[in-house]
Amino acid sequence: MAVNTSTLILFVLIYLACTFYVARLGYKKNSQTDGYMLAGRQVHPAIMALSYGAAFISTSAIIGFGGVAASLGMGLLWLVFMNIFFGIFIAFVVFGPRTRRMGLNLGSITYPEFIGKRFQSRFIQGFSGLLIAVFMPLYAASVLIGAGRFLETTLGINYNLALLIFTIIIASYVIKGGLLSVMYVDAMQGTLMLLGMAFLLVFTYSKLGGVVEAHQALTDMASLVPQALVDQGHRGWTAMPAFDSPIWWTMMSTITLGVGIGVLAQPQLAVRFMTVKDDRSLKRAVLVGGPFILMMAGVAYVVGALSNVYFYRTTGMISLQVAGGNTDIIMPEFLNQAMPETFVALFMLSLLAAAMSTAAAQFHTMGTSIGHDFYQQGLMNGKSTGTAVHATKLGIAFTILVSVALAYILPVSIIARATAMFMGLCTSAFLPLYMGALFWKRTTRAGATASLVVGSISSLFWLIFVHAKEAVPLKICLAIFGKETLLTGTWPLVDPILVATPLAFLTLIVVSLMTVPPSAEFLKKAYRLRFEDEEEEMSEPASHKATESTGV
Amino acid sequence: MLGIDDPQIWLAYVSCVLSALGCMVYGALNWKSEDEEQTVKSSTPKAAVQDQ
Numbered sequence: 001m002a003v004n005t006s007t008l009i010l011f012v013l014i015y016l017a018c019t020f021y022v023a024r025l026g027y028k029k030n031s032q033t034d035g036y037m038l039a040g041r042q043v044h045p046a047i048m049a050l051s052y053g054a055a056f057i058s059t060s061a062i063i064g065f066g067g068v069a070a071s072l073g074m075g076l077l078w079l080v081f082m083n084i085f086f087g088i089f090i091a092f093v094v095f096g097p098r099t100r101r102m103g104l105n106l107g108s109i110t111y112p113e114f115i116g117k118r119f120q121s122r123f124i125q126g127f128s129g130l131l132i133a134v135f136m137p138l139y140a141a142s143v144l145i146g147a148g149r150f151l152e153t154t155l156g157i158n159y160n161l162a163l164l165i166f167t168i169i170i171a172s173y174v175i176k177g178g179l180l181s182v183m184y185v186d187a188m189q190g191t192l193m194l195l196g197m198a199f200l201l202v203f204t205y206s207k208l209g210g211v212v213e214a215h216q217a218l219t220d221m222a223s224l225v226p227q228a229l230v231d232q233g234h235r236g237w238t239a240m241p242a243f244d245s246p247i248w249w250t251m252m253s254t255i256t257l258g259v260g261i262g263v264l265a266q267p268q269l270a271v272r273f274m275t276v277k278d279d280r281s282l283k284r285a286v287l288v289g290g291p292f293i294l295m296m297a298g299v300a301y302v303v304g305a306l307s308n309v310y311f312y313r314t315t316g317m318i319s320l321q322v323a324g325g326n327t328d329i330i331m332p333e334f335l336n337q338a339m340p341e342t343f344v345a346l347f348m349l350s351l352l353a354a355a356m357s358t359a360a361a362q363f364h365t366m367g368t369s370i371g372h373d374f375y376q377q378g379l380m381n382g383k384s385t386g387t388a389v390h391a392t393k394l395g396i397a398f399t400i401l402v403s404v405a406l407a408y409i410l411p412v413s414i415i416a417r418a419t420a421m422f423m424g425l426c427t428s429a430f431l432p433l434y435m436g437a438l439f440w441k442r443t444t445r446a447g448a449t450a451s452l453v454v455g456s457i458s459s460l461f462w463l464i465f466v467h468a469k470e471a472v473p474l475k476i477c478l479a480i481f482g483k484e485t486l487l488t489g490t491w492p493l494v495d496p497i498l499v500a501t502p503l504a505f506l507t508l509i510v511v512s513l514m515t516v517p518p519s520a521e522f523l524k525k526a527y528r529l530r531f532e533d534e535e536e537e538m539s540e541p542a543s544h545k546a547t548e549s550t551g552v
Numbered sequence: 553m554l555g556i557d558d559p560q561i562w563l564a565y566v567s568c569v570l571s572a573l574g575c576m577v578y579g580a581l582n583w584k585s586e587d588e589e590q591t592v593k594s595s596t597p598k599a600a601v602q603d604q
Contacts, residue, residue, distance in 0.1 A: 215555030287579020294572035
């Protein structure tokens, strides 16, 4: 570790003091259920956008994908473009306003409750809550492990202790302060991440002689690509891989699957649409959201690819060789070797912030899912609404304990796949009925229920029995059928999203068309414009009128 | 362009920057629209009084 540990500990302490101060600001503003679960529906657009972005981008997106870009090259920038376009613009301008309005019309305070009430089904709410509460801890455990390892290497603390400290710090403000505290802290952490990445970009380009010079140097290194990669279609770090080659397919599937598809249906992100006061706030949030993703993912991929130039100049080797083939250590290695000590400390804090903000969003969503959606609405049929916040707090505490336990128990091979598993499951289970809820009035309760069940079961089936990346480490298929995957050939390579999501969409459409549509009265209530939005829609003619009258 | 020969890559690079800028412009226009509206609204009664 290049940076002085005592400097870093000092930075971390200041950072933690700020975190608690900001969390307290959020806590003081929050008194009722809406406040605890939805941050009072009055959040500033910039805070919403930063919180959305910070929850979206975890440490592994910066370190892991930066390393992948160092290996595969800048073609991954298409993923950044798609993330900005779908993950921010389409999400905030097309999905966001309808989610917010409908959520308010139907009085829902969580994502499962939103889809449950939209289809007037406690089963949908309870089942979605359970699905999130059971599978999100896996994803949370992978973030916890990442943070624990990170603290272990940077601060020299024992791994088990690091994991506990990290969890307790986040748990304290999530449980006590609710979503408003989480979003305030996210915004602070998001700002820190922005600062860290901006410095990283400027340092890297200036170290390599400028933007064009750095790119040109990387272009000129095409001949240094290892033969093994060339055989698989690698044509240099500033060129797309050869069409139809294995690397081309890897890149294309990463881009298409990594795109907002997963983002659009993630409960911990979608719930943030309901925290702002009006539709215009969501449109305004785009101002911060777009550049934020560019500065996170975009900078990580560009710097990752350019690390090859730095390492070649200093060591005569490309990044992959310096890291001994492990893409995960390329970015940390580059930071430690190329950046000034103070910057490394600042950047380490940004990474810690990235992990904390993602984990906090997960804890809050898991807790509301199990406490409010599954227990209170699903099991108790909504009879104990008086203690909504209390049940959620218990839910958060419970799911945090489960996540920590999983982090200690599960083998690394499974944890490494946890994020992809959770995102795949969310997409297949939630995306079809979420889109149906927002954009297709003909969607029926039966159609939505069938789609949710088919999407989740087929996704899980494919994960456990067919898709080699999960089926092999899980070993369930091996234990039952005596072979690693049920199907052979190219099937084990096909991602569950590509099988389960179309199936769930098809189920939604077919079952909806076969069943009785929801009443016109209910649809009118769900799709109704709010007063402030009617005002917004009216604003243009109204202002014309005003101008005309002043003219007269 | 930009030291990158493959158009598929520099196009990606430029698209990323332009889409982020586009987001900023879109957000800013939505920010501005209400300010203008408020100005119109607040100036309306005053103007009406002057007209009378």
